[in-house]
Amino acid sequence: MSTDQGSLSTPPDALGPEGAAALLAGMETAPAAIYCVGGAGRTIWANASARRLGADLDRLPPVDGRPLAGVVDAVTGTGRADTLRGPLGQDGPSVTVVVRAMSFAGERGAMAVIEHDDPDAVPWPLPAAHAVEAAQSSLLPPFLPMLPDLALAGSYHQATSVRAAGGDWYDAVPLGDGKVALVVGDAVGHGVAAAGAMSRLRGAMRSTALRDPSPPAVLADLDAFAAPMDDVEGASVFYGVLDSATGALSYTTAGHPAPLVVRRDGSASFLPVTPRPPLGSMPGAETPVHGYELAQGATLVLFSNGALAGGGSDYAVALDRLVAASREVLGRPGAGDPGTASGLAVEIAELVRPPHDWPDDVAVLVAHRREIALEPLQLDLVAVPASLPGVRRRLSAWLTELGMGENDRVGVMAAVGEACANAAEHAYRGTEPGPMSVRAEVDADGVLSVTIHDDGTWRAPDRDPGDRGRGLLIMRQLVDSVSLDDRNGTTVTLSMRLRRSPEPEPSSAAGADGATVVVDRDGPRPVVRATGAVDESCAGQLRIRLLEASHGGTVQVELDLHEVTLFSSAAVRVVLAMARIARDEGWRLIVHAAESGVTRSVLEVSGLGGLVDLR
DSSP states (O other): OOSSSBOOSSOHHHHHHHHHHHHHHHHHHOSSEEEEEOGGGOEEEEOHHHHHHOSOGGGSOOBTTBOHHHHHHHHHHHOOOEEEEEEBTTTSOEEEEEEEEEEETTEEEEEEEEEESSTTSOSOOOOHHHHHHHHHHHHSOSOEEOBTTEEEEEEEEOOSSGGGOOOEEEEEEEEETTEEEEEEEEOSSOHHHHHHHHHHHHHHHHHHHHHOOSHHHHHHHHHHHHTTOTTTTTOEEEEEEEETTTOEEEEEEESOOOOEEEOTTSOEEEOOOOOOOOTTTSTTOOOOOEEEEOOTTOEEEEEOGGGGOSTTOOHHHHHHHHHHHHHHHHTSTTTTSTTTGGGHHHHHHHHHSOSSSOOSOEEEEEEEEOSSOOOOEEEEEESSGGGHHHHHHHHHHHHHHHTOOHHHHHHHHHHHHHHHHHIIIIITTTSOOOEEEEEEEEOTTSEEEEEEEESSOOOOOOSSOTTSSOHHHHHHHHSSEEEEEOSSSEEEEEEEEOEEOOOOOOOOSSOTTOOEEEEEOSSSSOEEEEEEEEOHHHHHHHHHHHHHHTTTTTSOOEEEEEEEEEEOHHHHHHHHHHHHHHHHHTOOOEEEOOTTSHHHHHHHHTTGGGTSEEO
16 A cells, blocks of 8 residues: 555456455455545445444544544545554553555545554454443433424433443433423443443332422432442432423432523523532432423423533533534524434534543433424325325325334334225225225324224124235234224224334344244144244244234134243233233133243243233
8 A cells, every 4th residue: 555645556456356356355354453434534344343343433432542533534634644553542452553545436535454462362352432332322211202292302422431431321201191201310430330320220210200200209219229329329310300281391400410491592591400419429408399481492401411521621611512502403494393303412412522532421312392283184085995095195294294213104104004905995895985084193192093984894804814804913013002993883093102213123033042933723723832932032023923823913812832941021021912912802812831831930920820811
């Protein structure tokens, strides 16, 4: 490689297909981490070692105090090579980094090669900083509720040094009647231990809030919880209860900075707080409670102490920086739109916290009160196949305006489409097509309900419908619950709690040790037989097979667990869900498990003995 705007000494085209493939394979398996970076710091390609270390250079800790992304930018701009030697972060391995300018398809960029200085070291064990980030992220809420009057967004960004990382957290707990508890906190200490303390504190908060959500009750319980535990005592927290319909906010803090409000006109101010000691440090301390009315179009910005750290700035400067970042993000066109609101917390955190050399974690929770509530969708149609495209178009637009993620939106549309198709095909069979209505609405707690009604006659599915008659099966796999009322025509109601969550991972047909789930239809009723370890990866397959065998819950089935070697909590949850469906449909699930076996004991301890016929 040259030290200027260079390239490989032998162009890949001159190597021929086999030579180019060999070169790529060699780079892919090299023990050094190799990054090819294009304009704006974009990683074009990273080999296996680099992907294990972290595919984005700008997320790696500095080497000998120098941010790698900054070095790459300088090399790309000047064409001069650079070499760094030192620890990767404060606690990482000693490395040598060589960065050279390079062109990729005419685009100026650079190649960075990171090597262990210890030739006997195992290539790129997961750095401690990544372990902390993985632990912390796995313990934060997997999703936030979606309420019709409120857009919520959360973000966690790790400190540059693992010695300062871990412990910052946020949460939003639905309380019913449109109310939600909003929490941001900072546990004592750093590292994986702080992440564990944060998790216990978050669990204690949720347990209390669901019993008595008032700020004095929650802080009193958290005080009692934190006092005897050194790793939790001294944690700071903001806790508030917000009524999404009226905007009424009741809140308190313990050793935590005041929350920020950005109004619809762009003005911003910090809400008043009364200083109170951190959790557990003075048991029995009074809990001053403040009130505020969050206007429509206004946004509440909650943040951890880390948002005010860095750069040696005094406190007033740090507060001004947070206000400026929040106003910039929330002042952009469409910032409060449901479809884009999920990124608000990330954008604010990224503006407050530069990507390199940040001394503390940053957690941000944003609550934006929408200006206009979404009206229910009402469609009155004729139950014919030609009506279905219009239902899909109107429903898709309505769900998008609601802010529903693509994966959930497609699932709901498929379930509604199946119910409408059943009405169009079966409701008025042998007669003139009649009316069909579709109504979609969201209640105050973020539960979506879609009701499909026709005046025709419900036709129960055949025992073995083949490729047809599987409407209920399909619907129940796509939404949380399905109910059917065949009095005065047919009414199908689909329900689903709205939330922003990651894309689900696909279910596997077998667990790690070859667990399998099959359906036996040879007897008087279908029998679902599970063999091996029914762990979390297999639980989804168990659910699908039970729904398939029962024709979406309309036909009684049996579950044979005699050959199961492990029955996980995820599998118990599946059986419980199927037992509830069976109860709603007027039959009981029959479960076979060895009399003295562990699986039977798990079922009994879980309370399933009274919900299923355990044999």
